Amino acid sequence: MSDPRPVALVTGASGGMGREIARELSRTHRIVAVGRDAARLEAVAADTGAETWRLDVSDAEGLAEHVAGLDRLDVLVHAAAIARTLGVAAARAADWAEHFAVNVTAPAELTRLALPLLRAAQGTVVFIGSGASTRPVPGSAVYAATKHALRAVADVLRIDEEPHRLRVATVAPGQTDTAMLRAMVPAEQYAPERYIRPESVAAAVRFVVDAPADAHITDLAVRPRQEIARI
Known part of the structure; x- marks a missing residue:
């Protein structure tokens, strides 16, 4: 018998935040976990029973091929992202292009591909934004700009999809104890106890997904x- 549970697709599932979101949602949803690291995806599958897609979210053809194989999608969580410490003086055109491709274009394209299924389910799209979009730190021009742009994508999508009763949310964590943050903070300054735990971000996503039918967070x-x- 096929699994009757709703389906949640989580990108960035081989990273700390995406992994915890997949784990949290697996209590009530079938999970499709998308990521680049095969070993970490296998660990997510072992924990959650997830179907795994090993691909880069900027691979539009790969995304289209995989989405075409879905017959249902209730929740889409965009947790995949890249971030490097780059101010305007240091960033080159290639840096801007790479960050926008992964952090903005990829989630927009995946959402476009998945819209028929999401509309049919009157589903929920969650964009993992960042506190950097409202409280940027030194050297974060490229990353902060992409998170500003991602917020705009979410806000316009919400307006455009209102007739289809699609719920669209931005969950914007501040500094979270992940490999991404550790790569940006000097080791001698890194204090995990000061930062948000990935599990706490997953709980926030759960809060959005579980909103009553009459509410839109x-x-x-x-x-x-x-x-x-400041970091």
Whole structure:
């Protein structure tokens, strides 16, 4: 007998935040986990029973081929992202192009491909934004710009898809204890206890997904308990 549970697709599932989101949603959903690291995806599958897609989210043809094989999609969570410490003085055109391809174009394209299924389910799309879109830190021009743009994608999608009763949310975590953050902060300054746990971001996504049918949670900021002004 086929699994009757709703389906949630999570990108960036081989990373810390995406993995925890997949794990949290697997309590109630069938999971499709998308990521680039085969070993980590296998671990996610072992924990959640997820179907795994090993591909880069900027591979539009690969995404289209995989989405075509789905027969249902209720929740789409865009957790995949890249971030490097780059200010305007240091960033080259290739840096801007790479960050926008992964952080903005890829989620927009995947959403476009999945819209027929999401509309049919009156589903939920969750964009994992960033506190950097409202509280940027030094050297974050490229990353912050992409998260500003991603917020715009979410806001316009919400307006455009209102007739289809699609729910669209931006969950914007502040500094979270992930490999991405560790790569951006000098080791001697890194204090995991000061940062948000990936599990807490997953709980915020769960809150959005479980909103009652009459409610639409559109924007959710998740900040460290003790505010960190600068990394």
